[in-house]
Amino acid sequence: MNEGETALSPADLDRFGSNPAETFAINLKAVRERIAAACARSGRSAGEVRLMPVTKTVPANILRLAFEAGVRDVGENKLQEARDKHAVLRDLPIRWNIIGHLQTNKAKYLARFAAEFQALDSFRLADALNRRLEAEGRDLDVFVQVNTSAEPSKFGLHPDELAPFVARLAGYSRLKPRGLMTLAIFSGDPERVRACFRLLRALRDRAIAINPHLAGLSMGMSGDFEIAIEEGATVVRVGQAIFGVRPGSDAHYWPGLIPSHAPGAGGERRS
Secondary structure, eight states, X not given: OOTXXXXXXXXXXXXXXXXXXXXXXXXXXHHHHHHHHHHHHTTOOGGGOXXXXXXXXXXXXXXXXXXXXXXXXXXXXXXXXXXXXXXXOTTSOOEEEEOSOOOGGGHHHHHHHOSEEEEEOOHHHHHHHHHHHHHHTOOEEEEEEBOOSOOTXXXXXXXXXXXHHHHHHTTOTTEEEEEEEOOOOOOSOHHHHHHHHHHHHHHHHXXXXXXXXXXXXXXXXXXXXXXXXXXXXXXXXXXXXXXXXXXXXXXXXXXXXXXXXXXXXXXXXXX
């Protein structure tokens, strides 16, 4: 490690506190306990649920401290941000997952380093990724994104488009289907959120009859992952409950999300 790589700037101190690694470790433990409790309520084993810490807007020097706290598997929304961090943190055995929308002209960059892509939603993108992965000699785990909330602002396949899409996935030898992904509606009504997760589970149950490798369900974020687990989630994507409220976050949808000791947890804006 080069001198200064984990030095904290005033902005880092303001957002993450004076000991980020300790705070992240505490928050990771708390999230894992909540996962275990949700699994117990649902008659499931905690080992059935994979926690993916989402490091969107978390700087590379802070992510290095998160690694010290036990983070190994990270989710990034923006490819360019993930590429920049990967370049700086090549010395760490981090598993990079891209969970946000991807333009086809960026497929070549993702193919070079990502282990998993959770926003596959078009044949055009599947073609581009498969071609680039073939050139790199790599395979890529993929989740198919489905728009379960019917919000036009969200990416993902319409539920009616899923079956024919899944039927053709086997034709892409470098793409390894692992499951379905969705973003639930942002709502203070838990039942509206739950409906999105139930729909994805029902779609998955039908999809595995076509491709049995699509057993995974990536659903649930910091404000709703416990509901997602109750509805069968196998991957939960949790960022703010681990790393604190991010700038411009949706924390106001999720009151009480961040523990009182976490950085950025003060005042009315809690995620």
